[in-house]
Amino acid sequence: MLSLPFQTFMVFIPIDSPRNPQFDSPEQYISNVRNLYINVTDQSTSREVSIGVWLILPENYSGTGSIQEIIRTSSRDILIYLHGVYANRAKPIKQYEVFRRHFLVLAVDHRGYGDSGQGADMTEIGIVEDHLQIYEWVRGLNPTADIYYWGHSLGTGLSTHTLRRLKDDKNVVVKGLILESPFTSLEDVINNIVFEQIFGWLAYFNSTLLRPLRKNGLEFRSLDHIGLIDSPVLILHAxxxxxxPFKLGQQLANIAIENRNPEQGSVTFYWFGEELGYNHNDIVTYPQIHNIIENFTAICRAYNTAKFLPI
Known part of the structure; x- marks a missing residue:
């Protein structure tokens, strides 16, 4: 209740997985990857913060040139990938192998993860503000590329919040948003896990656990943000x-469908049965995942074309 560092640790779980990651040697994990750092400004301290990123290129890429030049001259759609807890950018290798077939991929370590943002406070708003600046950095290099966001788990809360801020603050709308294993809010997650089932009956559960998180802005209320994003949305959950819990992804999809008007873009929800065994991390191993991605990007292209047809 009284320790913000303990609260943030329990929310973000910034433990390296894999351990002792070699970010400067990404070829140990996957071919055709470049390691880079993007400097952003911590809005609460005005201090410069370095954010670690991997640029994942097509598997058969054989070109040369600087990272900036690759992004600047790429004709591919760009995907910004936001991972979940207990991870760093060296972990989701099977995800990258899928993504790279469709996008030029930037996999970002949020501040406090890997070697990103050393010493910066881990807060929801701080991480979101970092991502706003990362978007501006990418857009500054390539003003014409279509940009997508893919968030996994905690990354879904960060991506919906980031896209809402882009729309509210800058009137920027990205091409599409993909949410893998998402939830409605942090409070809903806590209220639907074993921890709550054991302790939720205690009279002081709300005042000592939930209220301090709300007070410190650790809310991740995707149920609020998703209705204010003007991009097609794809939701995936096992x-x-x-x-x-699956029901939180299902609830988020229902909230999005009920609260967004058609002019904001479609909402597509794919769920995967228990017999497939995908659990929390393996949805990208679904044999038809490439078809799902291609169908969604086609929806996004059609939506944006229709949106900007002359009247």
């Missing part, structure tokens, strides 16, 4: 997810 019914046997043991980390984020």
């Amino acid at each position: 019914k046997d997810d043991g980390v984020v």
